[in-house]
Amino acid sequence: MGKITGFLEFERAGPRYAPVSERVKHWREFVLPMSEEDTKVQAARCMDCGIPYCHTGCPVNNQIPDWNDLVYHNDWKQAAHDLHSTNNFPEVTGRVCPAPCEAACTLNIDEVPVTIKAIERAIADRAFEQGWVAPEPPETRTGKRVAVVGSGPAGLAAAQQLARAGHEVHVYEKSAKPGGLLRYGIPDFKMEKEIVERRVKQMEAEGVTFHCNVNVGQDLSAKELETTYDALLLTGGAEQPFDFFANAPGRELDGIHFAMDFLPQQNRRISGEAPPAMANAKEILARDKHVIVIGGGDTGSDCIGTSFRQGAKSVTQLEIMPMPPEHENKAMTWPNWPLKLRVSTSQAEGAMVEYSVSTTGFSGSGGKIEKLHYVHVDNNLQPVPGTDAELPADLVLLAMGFSGPIEEGLVTELGLEVVARGRFKGLNADESDYKIAGRRNVFAAGDIRRGQSLVVWAIREGRQAAHAVDKFLMGTTTLPR
Secondary structure: OOOOOHHHHOOOOOOEEOOHHHHOOOOOOOEEOOOHHHHHHHHHOOOOOOOOHHHHHOOOOOOHHHHHHHHHOOOHHHHHHHHHOOOOOHHHHHHHOOOHHHHHOHHHHHOOOOOHHHHHHHHHHHHHHOOOOOOOOOOOOOOOEEEEEOOOHHHHHHHHHHHHOOOEEEEEOOOOOOOOHHHHOOOOOOOOOHHHHHHHHHHHHOOOEEEOOOOEOOOEOHHHHHHHOOEEEEOOOOOEEOOOOOOOOOOOOEOEEEHHHHHHHHHHHHHOOHHHHOOOOOOOOOOOOEEEEEOOOHHHHHHHHHHHHHOOOEEEEEEOOOOOOOOOOHHHHOOOOOOOOOOOOOHHHOOEEEEOEEEEEEEEEOOEEEEEEEEEEOOOOOEOOOOOEEEEOOEEEEOOOEEEOOOOOHHHHOOOOEEEEOOEEEEOEOOOOOEEOOOOOEEEOOHHHHOOOOHHHHHHHHHHHHHHHHHHHHOOOOOOO
């Protein structure tokens, strides 16, 4: 693959970032892409490892060694073709995926994996720049009609696959614009929304029809979709946030908000959607405030970066789990995703991160929050006596994950059973064909089915659901799983 001795000759090098002092002043992406030559050098590090464990680390099973080899040999167009054969939106995953493929890379045994994510983004961006990404309408139409509820990554991937198979696809989205989490959850400094918009345009040219500002289960009957379409695919996501402090002292104080009440507002401001979308919502801003983010995942990190760009006085992130080790035990974890200390780009912008901390309550005056109270916990998450303390808090953002789909509207109308899925709740969809048990033509995919997960998993679910729907409608399918 590539240059046989490349992994011995070349050091790992990834894209650089704009300085913190500059990037916190705007909302644009701040990753500085690698040059063409540097990308080829990094692709040359992909070794002839025999068993490409990166395939197992990637949920969409990207053919990583193949397109690394093509980049090294300067065949970017074929690399883009290969990349799109397994992933509908590589320009998205090349920006926001945590890259489990790199954790599974054979070179990661020595902690110097191939920079797969950066190469993926370089290929995808070059494909758009060169005009290689074009609509792919079907040659023939099947006469079958499919409704997709939700236009996040799972819904978009499924809709594109089904439209290319020749079906008439209608996507219903409750927000003003398509994209779901991609548009309203991910901050613009991680992924600018033109990335989503150009894919939507491509899909429209392929025959997909988007119906926005339609909340199925409220504005439009879900049962009507079930009966008027040949198949109904639910990809509405897992939007019900965990609230572990529902009964905590001071939870009712003004200034305590869920992360996904905070992040979409800023995305809407940037897109110019703010006035109509926020007419009935309380405006949440971090400007001149001491901000505390509870939760240590990607959503919490996004809250940090957004708070800094809004002009927060300080940002502190609280995590109940112990600080992870700086390095994992490779013999115990590789090629699986390891638990180890990671510093996100948002945390690196100046956040204070506290581990082994459990929030015990909130206090304030005049109905507004002023302090967060906490206690340190041991490795068993039990309070350590005598460690009670407090932090100044003008804004507290709860980013502790999501329990499953919102259990009203569509879910209630269709009488769908909501069952436990580990920590999460998801629709009782069959694991093999994505069809919901007991329903004639209703399918589910993405976070609404498997629980809160990664964008790349949503894309995989959407593609596999499209395979299942096409097979259900036509008896056979050529769509990949």
